[in-house]
Amino acid sequence: MNIINKFAFLFVERKSKTIALTITDSGIYLAIVTNSKNIWYIKNIEHHTIDGLNSGNVLPLEKLKAFILKNGCQNYPIIINISDKFLSAWQNEFPPMTNNELKKAVYWEIKGSSPLDNAALYAFSVEHFPQTFIVTIYAITKTYISTICQLCSQAGLKLYGVFPIQPYQYIYQGTNTFMLKNNNDHAVFKFPLTAAEIPPDYLLQTAQTILAKSDTNNLLPDTLKPPFYNWHRLSLLFLTIMLILTITIMLTCRLKTIATNKNISEQTIQLHNMETLSRQKDKTILYSQDIARRQAILIKLNPHTFSCYSIMGSLGFVCPSSVYLTSIKYERNTVFISGRANDSNSLNKYISAVKDHSLPHISLSSVIKKETAYPLEFTLKLVQ
Structure with missing residues (x-):
């Protein structure tokens, strides 16, 4: 099973280079996050103070384009983390159930809240306990998500997801190195820090973009969520399998054709030999008949x-x-x-x-x- 999981992991859509945009009450932070040998490096952090951030304003388009041009990250996906101060968030308890059942339960919980029914998008995270599930539900207005999507589209970026900032556990691992854990996920990061210095909140919140993988806490609507699998790789795999099958079928048909032609050739030779023997037999019979005829003529004469x-x-x-x-x-x-x-x-x-x-x-x-x-x-x- 482990081998199968590793093989399937090759076709999961992964991000090794991303733009992290973190919206907090102190402003908006932009950074480049890249991966090398399972270590994430946070680079080129920029802080922008935005007027009217609490009123739904987001980063101005020209500032985002300037950041992209400066860092040469036109083709990077962008991940956005939002502080819970810009969201509606509450917790509910549910009995243990499957993921599909939990999604339905959260859906009906949202349906029961009339102010959020049609005007908001929602996501949730789950803490599992033996007797109960603690579910934190996040809701955000569709207008706010629409503004974010429009900003990314105008900047020519592929929006991977909009995620609420989650509780996290920070672990110091050495000079310039720390680990961040969030539920069952974890990642190791590199960032210039002094000895035993605790990273600031904005840095840890920016690092959370790498842990934002779950589909359930992505605030984007389903139609805008990125595919879980890398369909380009899957297409190449499918084409490779089809090519191998086609070549195999062609070789099999070719070998069968060669074998059939060989059998036909052997049967043709056998038929030719039989015809030759038949002609020789006919000649022998005719020769014997001719001898008998001549003997009969001689006997009649004398x-x-x-x-x-x-x-x-x-x-x-x-x-x-x-x-x-x-x-x-x-x-x-x-x-x-x-x-x-x-x-x-x-x-x-x-x-x-x-x-x-x-x-x-x-x-x-x-x-x-x-x-x-x-x-x-x-x-x-x-x-x-």
Whole structure:
């Protein structure tokens, strides 16, 4: 959860350089407040005495513009603290409740005060106790807030908020350094002070502008309150996330397209190979059919001669050097093959080879032994 809070804190609208304008009964104080390494520096304090301050007059526009020009703070936000002498303030007790319920309770408390109902803006601060909430309600006239808003607008400044000066706790932390605590908030400040010197009230009231963060004690109307989040950073974050998602989707689609094209290419190659095999098969079938057709033509022309030639080819294909054939005759559907062999073993092997190769029905008809180079004269018989 701590990590999530730190991440969310990056997108909270924060002010590291501000103009502090503090309205007190002794006059108006202007100062520049800047932050460096979590330490706030209060610089260039100016004091202006204004006639008719209690009558609703605020700092003259030319004096505010002169301060801006002198300090080069045209783009700084401005925060205004107002003493309770220029406000209506009172306290109420409420039972413990949620923030939303407390806002509604304060709203109906204001509604019950007819002089403040429509002519004033209000804010409140809360002290939490176990059995009760002590709520301090502040009200200010809409006319006064309108005068302040008009002054800031004419000076070209962004008004961050108008806050009542709150009770605070001062803690001395060393030379030129002090801490200011207000409820649960605190901040460390640097300002030239002598040893153990207590800062004057106007300085502590000016420092309070840094602690004025709560939306509930901001006297500006809701339509003029600054956004809680830095929408510029949030927009950049949203655009970055959308860019990453777009790139991821584009890469995913690209990879899928490459994989699909690869599959299509492989299937195309397979289809081409199948077509090639099919054409080769068709050629083989056509070649076999052509051979059969030619054989049929030869058989029709001279069946006996063709049969003898075919048989002689089959017999000669497996004939060893120890056996040779001398003649072939065809009589009454029977083919007689004559030949000579070197010995009976060679003759038996030859007959077995012929049977295994092409003529399984051939058989030995007769064998005559003579005193010659190939002593065995044999006759083979094949019935068709």
